[in-house]
Amino acid sequence: MVNKDEFFREVTVRICSSLDVKTALKRAFDYMSLHLPLDTLSINIQDVSLKAIRRIATIVAGSEQLDQVIHLPKEVWQRMQDRQPIPTIIHNDQDEYFTLLAPYIRLKGNSLISVPLTLDAERIGTLVLGAHGEGRYLPCHLKLITRVANPFAIALVNALSYEKLLKYSDRLLDDNHFLSKELIGLTGPVIGAEGGLRHVAEMVRQVAPLNNTVLLLGETGTGKEVIANAIHAASPRKNGPFIKVNCGAIPENLLDSELFGHEKGAFTGAASDYRGRFERADGGTIFLDEIGELPPAAQVRLLRVLQNREIERVGGSRPIPIDIRVIAATHRNLERMVSKQDFREDLWFRLNVFPIIVPPLRQRKEDILPLTRFFIKRKSQELGMDRAPELAPGAIERLVNYSWRGNVRELENLVERELILHQGGKLRFELLPLERREELHQPPRRDGAPVVLRLDEAMARHLSDVLKIAKGKIYGPNGAAELLGVNPSTLRWRLDKLGIPHGRS
Ligand SMILES: Nc1ncnc2c1ncn2[C@@H]1O[C@H](COP(=O)(O)OP(=O)(O)OP(=O)(O)O)[C@@H](O)[C@H]1O
Ligand SMILES: [Mg+2]
Structure with a gap:
């Protein structure tokens, strides 16, 4: 039989030889198997979230595979929680608890030693040794192993911290990924x-x-x-x-x-x-x-x-x-x-x-229609509506004639309000604040001070005035097109562009 102190020293050196618990366990396994029956060696924890035994690291002699997670029936799991574990050579018919546990830990035809791993009086896991054949472990083996429980406990704590770290780092990566996706969304x-x-x-x-x-x-x-x-x-x-x-x-x-x-x-x-x-x-x-x-x-x-x-x-x-x-x-x-x-x-x-x-919206009225459509689509999705409502005739003219002091953001908010208030059917945008809707149609100042109007604003006013004189008529004698000396379809196109409502005639 090996000298106890030497065994302790050699196992400790090996189990502490690497931060990778599997490598360290393999080194300890190689040494230990020279001195006692050993075909499998594993460090396990009780995973509360899974209600299962989870092998943190396992070494097996041959090509044998062991389950990483051993799921237990509820009553067995509960019995395990209620027990005060001690270092044990597990026999097949040792007691009722082990008889219950036997099928899950492959007891039949094997010998097992189980040693609880504790650090600062806190139970952190279990060291399990296994050997093929029954009755192979003796009390002297148990004694030998119990002495090295501490270094194994430290190795387990390290492995668990490392696992936690990996989990956090995964979570951070995930957060990062999520946030960049959020940004792409923006x-x-x-x-x-x-x-x-x-x-x-x-x-x-x-x-x-x-x-x-x-x-x-x-x-x-x-x-x-x-x-x-x-x-x-x-x-x-x-x-x-x-x-x-x-x-x-x-x-x-x-x-x-x-x-x-x-x-x-x-x-x-x-x-x-x-x-x-x-x-x-x-x-x-x-x-x-x-x-x-x-x-x-x-x-x-x-x-x-x-x-x-x-x-x-x-x-x-x-x-x-x-x-x-x-x-x-x-x-x-x-x-x-x-x-x-x-x-x-x-x-x-x-x-x-x-x-x-970045120019204000009033200087790029051509964008009002595409922006409105874009916001209707996006906002109706955000609001969980089945379908994006359509625009009522005349609605876009109202929007184009409005003076957008809050620019695109104001338009976006207005679309959202319209979607919330609308009772089915098409969007009319009839609730634009009145004073600003009419700003554009106020007569130019005639008190002698020159009024600087933007060209399309001046044109819009002039065209509206001429339309009034022509009583809304575009085509034919005394129609607005004739009075203005332009082609009726050109006039219609321009009226549409400036958002001035007009009839078909
Ligand atoms: N060209 C555009 N296409 C799509 N959405 C736009 C466009 N311009 C503005 N928006 C939307 O309008 C809102 C206001 O835009 P943004 O926040 O970029 O304006 P800003 O100039 O930074 O305003 P502020 O000076 O108040 O900070 C945002 O919700 C933005 O998504
Ligand atoms: Mg901004």
């Missing part, structure tokens, strides 16, 4: 890319493959964020992160740590290291929305980041290089802010390398 199509936004779309195509800073300007709700997403999605960084910072929404005292991160202990409450948004955007794009709201101190720090392409965490002592593409956006007039010294001129120069102006 980057829907740019409606109007072939229409009223074609110049913008062209600039996006030019700038997307490059790395330069882009400044998106335009009124609220015009789609600046949609364009920022489109630039990222068409850029070589498209598989990297797209991190948005709403510069106006982060309280000033948190801004530095939110943008640049902080080191553990940098200030009260900094319990651990924190990666800021610039760091998170590494390899991708950072979208600095509402850049006009950035407080002066943060403007200085942003300028430094743009110049040096490196950041320093709050409380950090070394600069961290970052590889990012910057897209900034604002609905404010930055130039005016610079002249009023509300925005740093040097930062403005840095940002203003490639400005893209």
Whole structure:
């Protein structure tokens, strides 16, 4: 018989020889099998979620296969929970419990030793030795094995932590995957890319493959964020992160740590290291929305980041290089802010390398119909409607004539409201706020001050006036076409384009 101390030492050295529990178990198995009957060796846990015995690692001598998970009937599982385990040589007819368990643990024709593994009085699993043939284990074997239970317990704890880590890392990967899918969901199509936004779309195509800073300007709700997403999605960084910072929404005292991160202990409450948004955007794009709201101190720090392409965490002592593409956006007039010294001129120069102006909806009325259709489809799906309702005749004219101060966002909200309020049938859009619906049809000021009208607005007014004079008639003598000296079908086409309602005649 082997010397007990030597056995303990050799097994301990082997079971602690690798972080991979299977490798370590194999090394221990090879040694142990020289000194006692051994055909299978496994470390098991009771998996509460499965209500089963689960083998964390198993070594078998031949080509024999053992189940990874041993599912137990409810009553056997319960009996197992109620027992206080002790190191045991399991006999076939030892007691009623083992008779119940026997078919599940392959007791018949084999000998088994079971040793509970505990650490700090906590039961964590079981070490099971098996040998072919009955009655092969003696009390001296049990004693020998019981002495090495501790190193096996440590190996098991390590294996379990590792398993947990893998699970978390899988979950993180999954989260990441999910979030990028969410982001793809956000980057829907740019409606109007072939229409009223074609110049913008062209600039996006030019700038997307490059790395330069882009400044998106335009009124609220015009789609600046949609364009920022489109630039990222068409850029070589498209598989990297797209991190948005709403510069106006982060309280000033948190801004530095939110943008640049902080080191553990940098200030009260900094319990651990924190990666800021610039760091998170590494390899991708950072979208600095509402850049006009950035407080002066943060403007200085942003300028430094743009110049040096490196950041320093709050409380950090070394600069961290970052590889990012910057897209900034604002609905404010930055130039005016610079002249009023509300925005740093040097930062403005840095940002203003490639400005893209996203035009307001009133300057691209041709996009109203496709946008309305797009929102009807998307919103009716979101609202769980079976079918997207159609547009009633005249509805689009009403929309085109409306003055869209809130731009695309206002249109989107209006479509949603119309869908919620509509009682079946077609969408009429009759509930547009009245005062703005009529803005367009107010007579031009005649008090001598010149009124600057956009060309299509002036044309729309003139055509409406002429239609009134012609009593709505387009064709024939004294029809609007004749009065205007144009072809009736050209006139009809123009009226449609400007969204002016007209009859067929
Ligand atoms: N061309 C477009 N195609 C499809 N959807 C659009 C388009 N433009 C805007 N939208 C939608 O309109 C809404 C407002 O757009 P977005 O948030 O991009 O505007 P914004 O210019 O960033 O506004 P703000 O200045 O208020 O932040 C969003 O829901 C967006 O999906
Ligand atoms: Mg925005």
